[in-house]
Amino acid sequence: MNLQVYLLALFEAQTRKRYGIPGICPIPVSGGELSWVDLIVSEAKQNMQAKTPVTATQNRVRQIKSSIKRLADENLVLRNVGEPGNRLPLMLLHESGVGHPERRDYLIPEYYDGARGVITLPVQFFTNGWVHVLTDSEIRMYLILKHMAARFREDHVAQGVYIAEKDRNWVYGLSRDVYEAHLTLARFGLIELTSNPLRHRDGKVVNFEAFLREGGVIPPHRFKVVGDSPFFESPVGKVRRALLNYPPSWDHMTRGARQANQSASDV
Structure with a gap:
């Protein structure tokens, strides 16, 4: 699921902005007209027999937050970004930050970056x-x-x-x-x-x-x-x-x- 979340974040960024730095992903984890809960397909089941009953949606929210945390640990995204009181779940970082402390904003690749450096997928x-x-x-x-x-x-x-x-x-x-x-x-x-x-x-x-x-x-x-x-x-x-x-x-x-x-x- 971590890779699914990351690829969808890249897709969202590149469809929202054609070039440059896309900035903060405007999609919340849940709630609103469109959320990550609507975008992600995962095996999330409800458990109403638990001491604190958990719905399938709540389980999916937990899975999504866990994936975003893993991506943040790998320096692929920043999480919980934006204005206080209006935090959004993630902002993409440049792939070169994996394994390094340096953080750079994600830059949408241009067509001239070449197939050797950019892997393309159709819409x-x-x-x-x-x-x-x-x-x-x-x-x-x-x-x-x-x-x-x-x-x-x-x-x-x-x-x-x-x-x-x-x-x-x-x-x-x-x-x-x-x-x-x-x-x-x-x-x-x-x-x-x-x-x-x-x-x-x-x-x-x-x-x-x-x-x-x-x-x-x-x-x-x-x-x-x-x-x-x-x-x-x-x-x-x-x-x-x-x-x-x-x-x-x-x-x-x-x-x-x-x-x-x-x-x-x-x-």
């Missing part, structure tokens, strides 16, 4: 609801592949791009679980997975032990970003068909719980 990514349908892992993986496609444009066109393990860990901070989101992105029609006879679709090497004994070089998966056209349609049909045709495995569904249990046992 329909937001207006057709893709930002709500894709998970944070799927969005991260998609944006990384778009960045790779811009960095290595000729390779992307000719044979697709790949993410070496070093880049995956050091450049993008990409975990194995997030990397595996390429499987659903391909099923949704957002990317193309270049066929590799030495690997299964999940990336595992065919007859790995025999391949290892022979000392062969294992070529990586290669990907091609389809383009913006899939976002021009509603995601509901595509996502529903993909999930029905390729339901998640038991291993995939229980991996998070196993990792949490392992972490707890290591403490």
